[in-house]
Amino acid sequence: MDEQTVTLRRMTPAEYRSATEEREAETVRELARLMPEELARERTRQGTARFLPEGLDTTGHHLVVAENESGRTVGTAWIGPDPRAGAGTSDSAWLYHVRVLPSFRRQGYGTAILAAAERLVAREGMRALALNVFGGNEAAIALYRRSGYGVSSMYMSKEVGT
Template sequence: MIDVRLEPMTADEYQPWRAEAEAHYARSVAASGRSAQAAARAAADTYAQLLPDEFATPDHRFWYAYDGHRRVGFLWVKVNDDTAFVYNVAVEPDLRRQGYGRAIMLAAERWCRDNALTRIGLHVFTHNTGALALYEQLGFTETGRNMAKDL
């Protein structure tokens, strides 16, 4: 089984990460049926709302995940009371489907337990069937459902 370590992201690492993370989120929104332009606007608005103070936004944690010396992905969570919410987790494109997503999520669970958190939540786009399967295998259960209809 792969084990990764989470290293806190630095302020200098944040801006390049943010640009790519926001672009990735826009692509996910577009894959859910919105135009590329509307998806980019939605992503910019979402990130601005969630991170008004950027890297210094209270209660948000950003990590890169490493396997040895190799960076394999990243994790962004917000802590609220006894709960962590995963806003973004990703594996480097050339390392996907090799167990790193599972390892990052298990590292997130360890961090939560080490910090006396009792619940972890996340949102996943339904078109991301690989992530859905992984989260179900890890014991996540559906707690709500967003729906949309194109007009």
């Protein structure tokens, strides 16, 4: 497979709405494995409100569309300040979400989007790009590992009640 390249550009308001709906639905599906669906929906809505209080115009956040060399949209990403650090105190950015559109998966675009995100944060003076991934998302974990990401902490749980 040839190495893919992408260009990142700011989302339009319509793209932002669509990407937010998709991201929130995906997050609810993942969280609903661990908690009641309504609680998963509420936590997801609260997260969006907390981290993107101004939506697309939230300072310090990049809500981007990834386009291939033909100008076709192949995915989206949300990159912003590391939520583990105080405002303006970190040299690490955070990849809140990355998505490759289904028809472009398994073609190298995930790797290309990650590389473009890394270049973006490096231009801003960041030394690291961190992220969180659901433990059961084997495809994403494999992508991150192939791209040089390693585990920096691990949260584990086990169902023990009825």
